[in-house]
Amino acid sequence: MVKRTQLLSSLAAAAVLLAAAAGALSGGPGGAAEAATNGTLAATAGCGKAPTLASGTRTIASGGQNRSYILRIPDGYDRNRPYRLIFGFHWLNGSANNVASAGYYGLLPLSNNSTIFVAPQGIDNGWANTNGRDLTLFDDISRQVENDLCVDTTQRFALGWSYGGAMSYAVACARPTVVRAVTVLSGANLSGCNGGTQPVAYFGIHGIYDSVLNISMGRSLRDTFVRNNGCTAQSPREPSRGSLTHVTTTYAGCRAGYPVQWAAFDGDHTPSPVDGSPSPNDSRTWTSAEIWRFFSQFESTTPPTTTPPTTTPPTTTPPTTTPPTTPPPAGGPCAATYRSVNTWPGGFQGEVTVANTGTATLNGWTVRLTLAGGQAISSLWSGVNTGTTGTVAVRNAPYNGTLGPNASTTFGFTATGDGATAPSNLTCTSP
Numbered sequence: 001m002v003k004r005t006q007l008l009s010s011l012a013a014a015a016v017l018l019a020a021a022a023g024a025l026s027g028g029p030g031g032a033a034e035a036a037t038n039g040t041l042a043a044t045a046g047c048g049k050a051p052t053l054a055s056g057t058r059t060i061a062s063g064g065q066n067r068s069y070i071l072r073i074p075d076g077y078d079r080n081r082p083y084r085l086i087f088g089f090h091w092l093n094g095s096a097n098n099v100a101s102a103g104y105y106g107l108l109p110l111s112n113n114s115t116i117f118v119a120p121q122g123i124d125n126g127w128a129n130t131n132g133r134d135l136t137l138f139d140d141i142s143r144q145v146e147n148d149l150c151v152d153t154t155q156r157f158a159l160g161w162s163y164g165g166a167m168s169y170a171v172a173c174a175r176p177t178v179v180r181a182v183t184v185l186s187g188a189n190l191s192g193c194n195g196g197t198q199p200v201a202y203f204g205i206h207g208i209y210d211s212v213l214n215i216s217m218g219r220s221l222r223d224t225f226v227r228n229n230g231c232t233a234q235s236p237r238e239p240s241r242g243s244l245t246h247v248t249t250t251y252a253g254c255r256a257g258y259p260v261q262w263a264a265f266d267g268d269h270t271p272s273p274v275d276g277s278p279s280p281n282d283s284r285t286w287t288s289a290e291i292w293r294f295f296s297q298f299e300s301t302t303p304p305t306t307t308p309p310t311t312t313p314p315t316t317t318p319p320t321t322t323p324p325t326t327p328p329p330a331g332g333p334c335a336a337t338y339r340s341v342n343t344w345p346g347g348f349q350g351e352v353t354v355a356n357t358g359t360a361t362l363n364g365w366t367v368r369l370t371l372a373g374g375q376a377i378s379s380l381w382s383g384v385n386t387g388t389t390g391t392v393a394v395r396n397a398p399y400n401g402t403l404g405p406n407a408s409t410t411f412g413f414t415a416t417g418d419g420a421t422a423p424s425n426l427t428c429t430s431p
Contacts, residue, residue: 348419
């Protein structure tokens with residue numbers, strides 16, 4: 001999440017253009033010199049090798065610094081099968097762990113073990129990309145992963161929300177022959193755009209009344225690739241305020257293989273809008289399925305052994321009715337702690353850590369907290385909330401409800417009102 005006031009100007013000024021241009025791009029990560037869109041299966045050096053990398057947090061030397069990322073390797077990994085590779089960039093003051101725990105923006109459960117996922121960690125929890133350091137990190141992680149694992153270099157993708165969207169846009173600008181497509185959720189040009197003249201398949205998603213990064217900023221990023229991809233210029237239809245809907249437009253006239261898609265929704269600055277509801281919800285948002293469909297249309301000439309789903313296949317049906325407001329029965333011990341992440345005039349961002357303080361595994365949790373007068377939740381991620389003012393209940397999302405002993409997870413939210421007063425009466429229960 002990016003502050004509306006001083007951060008917009010300072011972050012944009014801090015994001016500089018990467019000095020290494022064509023020479024640095026010619027080889028590409030992992031030494032694959034072939035363009036990502038040449039339609040030829042390009043297997044990496046890791047194909048056929050017994051992998052040494054494993055899922056989990058990895059450290060890597062990059063640009064003279066020790067950086068880190070979280071790697072997720074598909075279950076039943078086959079070293080002779082080239083896999084799709086997706087980078088998920090976190091938001092400002094978010095983390096790689098936030099992206100991983102949220103299922104890489106909801107794509108992990110849709111991937112059907114067809115995809116290797118990477119969640120890099122930004123310096124100071126952001127993507128200023130000073131002197132191109134974050135593009136260098138992208139290159140270095142790609143090289144490390146592709147030298148050890150089997151990746152189809154025609155199937156590299158990136159996505160992110162807010163500052164993570166800005167970084168995905170920077171990757172599209174500077175690495176057009178490396179990434180096949182990107183998705184930018186509620187982004188702006190904050191991480192720079194070195195190059196930005198070659199085509200990349202592009203999907204932009206933005207709220208019509210985004211109070212942090214105005215939708216005009218997202219339209220500007222989109223229009224870069226409308227031009228680069230040779231699409232017919234147009235002003236896509238967008239939903240009206242209060243409609244609680246979204247409108248997705250696929251541009252006409254684009255070069256074959258380089259589509260541009262734009263989805264505007266009736267909402268604020270969130271990665272998980274829900275049609276028909278003013279409350280964002282990670283498990284019910286339409287964005288994950290649309291992003292997955294956009295990425296999975298670029299199939300390799302060697303298709304995976306199992307067909308990726310084309311619709312959302314949740315393992316459990318999301319609730320369609322309001323969860324009960326009465327407290328669940330007391331269960332295993334868990335604890336909830338709150339921290340303020342950001343404040344700005346008229347709003348703030350908070351984060352709650354849920355920890356298993358017992359010796360047995362928790363299977364589900366519910367946190368209750370009381371917001372001060374005048375405070376109201378506007379968006380919430382990595383949890384499912386009941387209520388937005390007063391006493392609010394937040395239960396786990398489908399992907400972060402199971403916590404082993406001493407394990408923890410987080411959920412975050414943005415709210416209107418004065419952030420100087422922290423939520424009170426935090427409790428955590430597990431059935």
